[in-house]
Amino acid sequence: MRNAQRILAALAVLGALHLVILLAGFVAPYDPAAQNRDFPFAPPTRIHFVDAYGRAHLRPFIYSLSVRSDTVNEYEEARDKSYPVRFFIQGPAYKLAGLLPLHVHLFGVEGPAQIFLAGTDGYGRDQFSRILYGGQISLAAGLLATGISLLLGLVVGCVSGFYGRWIDESAMRLVELFLVLPWLYFLLAVRSFLPLNISPTQTFLLLVAVIGTIGWARPARLVRGIVLSAKGRKYVIASRGFGASEYYILRRHVLPHTYGVLLTQAALLVPQYVVAEVTLSFLGLGLSEPAPSWGNLLANLQQYNVLISYWWMFAPALALVIVSLGYLQLANAVHELQSGSI
Amino acid sequence: MHRWGSVATLVLASGYACFASPAPQPPQRGEDLHITDNQIGRYGGSLVVAQRSEPKTLNPVTAADAPSREVIGRLTADLIHINRASQATEPALAKSWSVSKDGQTFAIKLRHGLRFSDGQPFDADDVVFSFQVYLDEKVHSPQRDLLVVGGKPIEVQKIDQYTVRFTLAQPYAAAERIFDSLAMMPRHLLEKPYEGGQFAQAWTLTTPPAEIAGMGPFRVKEYIPGQRIVLERNPYYWKADQSKNRLPYLDELVFLFVGNEDAQVIRFQAGETDIISRLSADNYALLSKDAASHGTEFFDLGPSLEYDFLVFNLNDLKKDTDNIAAKQAWFQDVKFRQAVSAAIDRDSIVKLVYAGHGAALWGNVSPSNKLWVDQTLPHPPRSLDRARELLKSAGFSWRADSALLDRQGKAVEFSIITSTSNAQRTKMATLIQDDLSKLGMSVHVVPLEFRAVLDRVFQTYDYEASIMALGGGDADPNPEMNVWLSSGGTHLWHLGESKPATDWEAQIDQFMQKQMVQLKYKERKHLYDEVQATVAANVPFIFLATPDVLVGAKRHLGNFKPAILDPNTLWNVEQLYFLPGNGAAAGGKP
Numbered sequence: 023m024r025n026a027q028r029i030l031a032a033l034a035v036l037g038a039l040h041l042v043i044l045l046a047g048f049v050a051p052y053d054p055a056a057q058n059r060d061f062p063f064a065p066p067t068r069i070h071f072v073d074a075y076g077r078a079h080l081r082p083f084i085y086s087l088s089v090r091s092d093t094v095n096e097y098e099e100a101r102d103k104s105y106p107v108r109f110f111i112q113g114p115a116y117k118l119a120g121l122l123p124l125h126v127h128l129f130g131v132e133g134p135a136q137i138f139l140a141g142t143d144g145y146g147r148d149q150f151s152r153i154l155y156g157g158q159i160s161l162a163a164g165l166l167a168t169g170i171s172l173l174l175g176l177v178v179g180c181v182s183g184f185y186g187r188w189i190d191e192s193a194m195r196l197v198e199l200f201l202v203l204p205w206l207y208f209l210l211a212v213r214s215f216l217p218l219n220i221s222p223t224q225t226f227l228l229l230v231a232v233i234g235t236i237g238w239a240r241p242a243r244l245v246r247g248i249v250l251s252a253k254g255r256k257y258v259i260a261s262r263g264f265g266a267s268e269y270y271i272l273r274r275h276v277l278p279h280t281y282g283v284l285l286t287q288a289a290l291l292v293p294q295y296v297v298a299e300v301t302l303s304f305l306g307l308g309l310s311e312p313a314p315s316w317g318n319l320l321a322n323l324q325q326y327n328v329l330i331s332y333w334w335m336f337a338p339a340l341a342l343v344i345v346s347l348g349y350l351q352l353a354n355a356v357h358e359l360q361s362g363s364i
Numbered sequence: 365m366h367r368w369g370s371v372a373t374l375v376l377a378s379g380y381a382c383f384a385s386p387a388p389q390p391p392q393r394g395e396d397l398h399i400t401d402n403q404i405g406r407y408g409g410s411l412v413v414a415q416r417s418e419p420k421t422l423n424p425v426t427a428a429d430a431p432s433r434e435v436i437g438r439l440t441a442d443l444i445h446i447n448r449a450s451q452a453t454e455p456a457l458a459k460s461w462s463v464s465k466d467g468q469t470f471a472i473k474l475r476h477g478l479r480f481s482d483g484q485p486f487d488a489d490d491v492v493f494s495f496q497v498y499l500d501e502k503v504h505s506p507q508r509d510l511l512v513v514g515g516k517p518i519e520v521q522k523i524d525q526y527t528v529r530f531t532l533a534q535p536y537a538a539a540e541r542i543f544d545s546l547a548m549m550p551r552h553l554l555e556k557p558y559e560g561g562q563f564a565q566a567w568t569l570t571t572p573p574a575e576i577a578g579m580g581p582f583r584v585k586e587y588i589p590g591q592r593i594v595l596e597r598n599p600y601y602w603k604a605d606q607s608k609n610r611l612p613y614l615d616e617l618v619f620l621f622v623g624n625e626d627a628q629v630i631r632f633q634a635g636e637t638d639i640i641s642r643l644s645a646d647n648y649a650l651l652s653k654d655a656a657s658h659g660t661e662f663f664d665l666g667p668s669l670e671y672d673f674l675v676f677n678l679n680d681l682k683k684d685t686d687n688i689a690a691k692q693a694w695f696q697d698v699k700f701r702q703a704v705s706a707a708i709d710r711d712s713i714v715k716l717v718y719a720g721h722g723a724a725l726w727g728n729v730s731p732s733n734k735l736w737v738d739q740t741l742p743h744p745p746r747s748l749d750r751a752r753e754l755l756k757s758a759g760f761s762w763r764a765d766s767a768l769l770d771r772q773g774k775a776v777e778f779s780i781i782t783s784t785s786n787a788q789r790t791k792m793a794t795l796i797q798d799d800l801s802k803l804g805m806s807v808h809v810v811p812l813e814f815r816a817v818l819d820r821v822f823q824t825y826d827y828e829a830s831i832m833a834l835g836g837g838d839a840d841p842n843p844e845m846n847v848w849l850s851s852g853g854t855h856l857w858h859l860g861e862s863k864p865a866t867d868w869e870a871q872i873d874q875f876m877q878k879q880m881v882q883l884k885y886k887e888r889k890h891l892y893d894e895v896q897a898t899v900a901a902n903v904p905f906i907f908l909a910t911p912d913v914l915v916g917a918k919r920h921l922g923n924f925k926p927a928i929l930d931p932n933t934l935w936n937v938e939q940l941y942f943l944p945g946n947g948a949a950a951g952g953k954p
Binding site: 062220324331 | 898
């Protein structure tokens with residue numbers, strides 16, 4: 023079945039990406055905040071199989087970089103010594119998935135050479151490592167905010183649709199208020215109230231809370247519609263006639279109808295919220311230096327000279343596109359699956 | 365623009381009167397023209413430059429913002445002028461001046477027969493009127509402070525139609541420099557609004573051009589809000605080249621309002637503007653890469669007179685901001701500030717922030733200010749060991765996870781605010797954050813909107829540390845009085861001191877005041893060296909670096925001689941001209 027294949031493909035891509043990002047410490051060769059001040063804006067390191075003498079090697083290798091004389095950030099390879107790419111190599115300490123302290127990295131090279139798969143930024147920080155660590159923040163923000171939105175939406179939608187009358191009226195007016203709220207300006211206002219000394223963790227939690235809280239209105243409205251239509255079904259009326267409690271009816275007969283919509287909404291909201299985090303960080307409202315997030319990384323492109331001189335600075339955008347497409351594909355497939363089944 | 369410019373040239377050359385801009389008046393009998401020694405150019409053309417924002421006013425007395433002053437500077441002239449290339453004073457509207465032996469009296473002789481841009485004559489009455497306005501407290505001129513010497517305003521007296529005497533209450537070093545950029549204004553146009561108490565409302569952007577006249581090389585032609593202001597030749601300008609051609613050569617000078625530097629770079633690359641000033645090092649590198657194919661040229665003029673610094677908040681704080689007040693115990697310790705200074709990698713700042721187009725600084729005077737820089741000032745290299753020793757001797761210690769603790773066992777943590785509009789300062793803050801993390805300090809970089817930064821630093825004192833820049837006006841020490849006097853308005857680390865808060869600030873006060881009344885360069889230099897040494901030893905500012913002055917222009921611009929002093933590129937705009945030949949071709953879009 024084609025739809026199932028699409029779901030599987032999207033899930034596989036997203037799963038792999040999320041796993042890699044979850045294990046960022048292991049996959050990334052360097053600390054995302056470590057500056058290499060001798061290598062600002064170094065291009066992605068070329069991986070070689072054939073050396074300067076024309077001999078082919080099975081194990082890929084790289085050459086170390088050297089700065090061309092009289093320039094600050096033009097580089098050439100120092101071809102006199104090659105550095106083989108090693109796997110499961112010891113490197114800087116990290117905590118796997120934030121828990122397990124380790125030193126071993128998936129790949130790397132021995133010093134003094136350094137491998138920058140996606141080049142470096144203006145401080146000589148490894149972009150590849152920053153994209154992976156940044157993904158942790160961006161995706162976590164997206165997923166957590168989606169959770170908050172859906173939970174709020176589900177509760178408000180259920181209560182409003184099931185009990186109706188003035189509860190419904192007031193809840194729906196509140197929904198409308200939230201739908202018309204210019205949220206970007208709202209966030210700017212919130213940010214200006216914050217104290218100066220706010221740790222990156224606090225900023226992150228606040229960011230998630232704000233993005234999630236603002237977005238509950240649409241799911242609430244969808245859930246309310248479904249609850250409204252479900253509560254008039256004959257088996258619900260029958261169940262009520264048999265003396266079932268309202269809570270039982272809600273849990274047993276009404277809620278299951280909302281799962282499909284929630285799932286589609288989740289798949290739609292995650293990329294939307296990842297992009298929201300990117301937007302906020304891009305505008306300087308997100309995490310501050312040196313914490314990486316995809317928005318922070320893309321904010322480098324605000325400078326014209328970076329935009330047109332260093333193509334590898336677009337790499338975080340690629341990750342963002344893949345994640346967004348994956349989730350949207352998933353949302354589409356789930357939606358079609360549902361409409362097919364009804 | 366240039367196509368029109370070359371049409372105008374053609375029309376002029378063939379002897380027809382030109383409707384686009386007034387033709388220069390032939391020299392008159394008895395007119396004391398200033399003869400310049402520039403290469404002789406040709407008339408015509410329209411020079412287009414970009415400004416970050418619109419000027420707020422055309423009133424020379426009330427203008428405080430850079431874009432206004434840049435435009436007004438082309439519309440007006442001063443009595444004695446600082447030559448931006450030589451940095452020395454030269455006669456302008458004054459033909460000559462003499463100083464009395466005690467250094468307190470200036471007799472200025474004006475050039476004869478000069479006229480304002482509306483054709484009305486200029487004489488001593490206009491000078492006396494101009495100074496009357498500048499010195500009037502009700503007008504609130506930012507320049508007034510400069511004209512108050514020894515607590516008393518300068519006395520201005522008309523001797524005859526072309527002679528004016530200035531009397532100072534006490535000797536004042538380099539007094540002739542204060543005349544620079546003080547615009548002489550037409551009494552016939554401005555006396556009425558002044559008498560009516562309406563001076564601040566005179567000469568706005570919407571004032572009809574016919575009601576604005578000055579002694580500058582250009583006069584206002586039209587202003588289109590949000591787009592541009594167009595100036596046209598002042599046909600009565602008082603400078604001429606050696607062939608007696610009255611300057612300026614250009615028919616028009618156009619200021620386009622272009623939002624930010626990147627947009628300016630794009631406009632310049634597209635050939636829409638002729639000159640670009642104050643380039644960042646990144647954009648300089650970007651543009652100079654294909655300079656040849658675009659017919660442009662770029663100049664690195666060496667370190668500017670500006671200084672970037674990190675400043676800690678040492679202001680007297682009220683109780684409601686006690687979170688910051690608690691941290692001031694660290695900031696007030698000179699060893700803490702010295703340690704921070706020792707830990708900062710200035711070479712990296714020059715390299716990563718200014719792409720090598722800058723110089724590291726350990727004092728407030730830029731190395732390009734050769735007359736005043738204290739060459740003996742030590743330039744200690746970055747040393748984390750020295751920083752640790754200093755911190756240890758000040759009672760700091762380190763936790764097992766290498767975080768720095770103060771005497772009370774509190775972890776050292778503070779934030780640096782920078783302006784979001786200045787990517788370079790945010791970059792410096794990020795480098796410093798990394799440098800100081802090696803000492804175990806936890807530093808947050810907080811980019812805020814520019815006005816919010818100014819508000820916190822100047823008004824509410826609600827900040828811990830900030831990165832800012834000062835300087836760049838004149839090479840002379842006197843404009844720096846505001847920064848170093850403990851009562852000064854830009855004494856940023858501790859504003860509004862009623863008396864010097866520390867001994868060393870009292871010492872600086874004395875040195876600065878002494879140098880101000882000292883007339884001999886050698887003595888003054890000695891005193892100013894002392895100021896630099898005291899500042900460097902007590903590090904109220906942690907000096908970081910100074911950027912090079914980087915500018916660019918189209919290759920076919922004659923007499924283009926950019927200078928380190930502001931305005932870097934337009935200071936000799938009256939001498940600029942378009943070289944023949946490729947002018948129109950290079951000016952037009954491909």
